[in-house]
Amino acid sequence: MNPVRIWAVARRILSQLLHDPRTIALMIVAPCLLMTILKYVYQNQTPVFQHVAGSLLGIFPMLVMFLITSVATLRERTSGTLERLLILPITKFEFILGYASAFGIAALIQAVVVSSVALGPLGLTIAGSQFMLIIVAIIDALLGMSIGIFVSSFAKTEFQAVQFLPAILFPQLLLSGLLAPRESMPSLLRVISDYLPLTYAVDATQKVIAGQGSLSHDFWLLVLFLFALLGAGALTLKRQTE
Amino acid sequence: MSEGVHIADLKIVRGGKTIIPNLNMQIEQGKIFGLLGPSGSGKTTILRSIVGVQEIQDGSITVLGRPAGSKDLRKRIGYFTQSASIYTDLTCIENLRFFAQILGQLEISIDEVLELVDLTKNRKQLAASLSGGERARLALATALLGNPELLILDEPTVGLDPVLRRDLWVLFHELASKGKTLLISSHVMDEADRCDSLILLRDGRVLASGTPPALKSEAGTDDMETVFISLVEKE
Numbered sequence: 001m002n003p004v005r006i007w008a009v010a011r012r013i014l015s016q017l018l019h020d021p022r023t024i025a026l027m028i029v030a031p032c033l034l035m036t037i038l039k040y041v042y043q044n045q046t047p048v049f050q051h052v053a054g055s056l057l058g059i060f061p062m063l064v065m066f067l068i069t070s071v072a073t074l075r076e077r078t079s080g081t082l083e084r085l086l087i088l089p090i091t092k093f094e095f096i097l098g099y100a101s102a103f104g105i106a107a108l109i110q111a112v113v114v115s116s117v118a119l120g121p122l123g124l125t126i127a128g129s130q131f132m133l134i135i136v137a138i139i140d141a142l143l144g145m146s147i148g149i150f151v152s153s154f155a156k157t158e159f160q161a162v163q164f165l166p167a168i169l170f171p172q173l174l175l176s177g178l179l180a181p182r183e184s185m186p187s188l189l190r191v192i193s194d195y196l197p198l199t200y201a202v203d204a205t206q207k208v209i210a211g212q213g214s215l216s217h218d219f220w221l222l223v224l225f226l227f228a229l230l231g232a233g234a235l236t237l238k239r240q241t242e
Numbered sequence: 243m244s245e246g247v248h249i250a251d252l253k254i255v256r257g258g259k260t261i262i263p264n265l266n267m268q269i270e271q272g273k274i275f276g277l278l279g280p281s282g283s284g285k286t287t288i289l290r291s292i293v294g295v296q297e298i299q300d301g302s303i304t305v306l307g308r309p310a311g312s313k314d315l316r317k318r319i320g321y322f323t324q325s326a327s328i329y330t331d332l333t334c335i336e337n338l339r340f341f342a343q344i345l346g347q348l349e350i351s352i353d354e355v356l357e358l359v360d361l362t363k364n365r366k367q368l369a370a371s372l373s374g375g376e377r378a379r380l381a382l383a384t385a386l387l388g389n390p391e392l393l394i395l396d397e398p399t400v401g402l403d404p405v406l407r408r409d410l411w412v413l414f415h416e417l418a419s420k421g422k423t424l425l426i427s428s429h430v431m432d433e434a435d436r437c438d439s440l441i442l443l444r445d446g447r448v449l450a451s452g453t454p455p456a457l458k459s460e461a462g463t464d465d466m467e468t469v470f471i472s473l474v475e476k477e
Contacts, residue, residue: 004343004346005343005346007343008344009340012329012332012336015332015336016329016331019331019332019368020331079327080323080325080327081329083295083323083327084321084323084327086295087293087294087316087319088316088341088345088388089317089346239294240296240311241295241296242257242296242297
């Protein structure tokens with residue numbers, strides 16, 4: 001494990017993002033705009049806004065990072081740069097950690113800006129710690145990123161990669177307890193949701209909003225999912241192809 | 243037998259189609275080898291298998307004394323792909339800086355490499371805004387960065403300005419005189435004369451190999467294109 005090479009990959013991805021100001025603007029501005037719309041949609045139902053906006057603070061970074069990484073990795077796979085990189089002295093895990101670092105930094109900036117807008121001018125109040133909300137948002141973003149890297153190996157085109165959002169993330173969102181409490185689901189669906197990472201991401205967010213319940217169980221499971229998915233992502237990087 | 247590239251009984255099947263039925267090939271150190279053949283003759287597949295990114299069905303490939311794809315070969319081979327595998331959303335200098343960091347300690351500086359491929363004035367230009375030839379040269383620069391012992395170049399001079407093409411061949415000869423081995427593929431027969439030795443390829447099989455003068459005198463002609471045609475007709 002060589003930190004210089006991990007940082008080289010991370011810096012490269014961040015430079016690529018910096019050359020693409022429109023993507024940065026979309027990453028930061030779009031979630032803020034959505035929060036603002038939400039505020040006025042629920043203008044007479046402040047408790048609903050408090051609940052929904054808080055949960056979405058964790059969901060937005062995940063969706064955005066999922067899309068960006070699945071397309072970025074797919075591009076790297078199809079343009080030949082990945083093949084070119086893997087014959088150089090870099091390990092697959094260094095490569096994946098480079099991705100994780102770069103998008104972790106992007107997620108940090110996004111989470112800080114969007115949370116500040118929501119907690120500031122939009123008047124979102126949460127019972128738990130604002131700091132923890134940002135931490136949960138970053139973990140969610142990294143989770144989205146790791147799923148994105150992993151599923152991109154099952155896509156041959158960018159069209160397919162983007163379709164994995166409804167195919168992979170939406171079922172998890174439906175089962176996560178965000179829309180309906182998991183306790184009210186049929187037992188089969190509840191058991192399935194026990195094994196889905198988004199369940200714990202949503203659970204952690206809701207605990208922070210409510211300001212009660214221990215986060216450590218969710219955190220450990222999320223970190224476990226994160227590393228399992230990053231490891232699975234690393235395995236999908238093939239040095240040799242047909 | 244320790245240096246160069248040795249290929250024995252290589253068989254490669256892609257998508258159910260046999261691309262390379264049975265290939266034997268030797269490449270000695272410190273020379274420029276031309277791998278010549280029409281498109282679809284298996285040039286890229288052979289180069290990929292030497293680099294170690296191609297799945298092979300049978301046979302053995304020894305590169306610089308090690309089996310192809312070995313971990314310790316990664317710093318010793320420079321690979322240039324046809325599709326110019328660079329990051330188009332980065333500048334020239336950012337591309338090179340990235341590959342330099344991955345390679346670690348360099349014996350050649352980024353500025354020197356830029357000078358070699360004549361891209362010094364484009365250093366801060368985004369790769370996406372480079373012309374096709376400039377992109378190819380940037381990709382070549384990344385292949386030269388690690389000062390590799392073996393350079394595998396897949397059609398590096400296609401579509402380049404003749405003056406630049408000549409300059410690149412001068413560079414290739416300079417590298418060979420320093421003991422580097424170069425394996426260069428091309429479908430342009432007139433590049434054959436610039437190589438020390440040739441391997442003529444068709445349908446994944448070696449038609450003939452040898453020095454350009456030897457191949458020409460054998461066929462009784464002075465034109466590589468005619469050499470190729472007479473070899474095909476003789477079969």
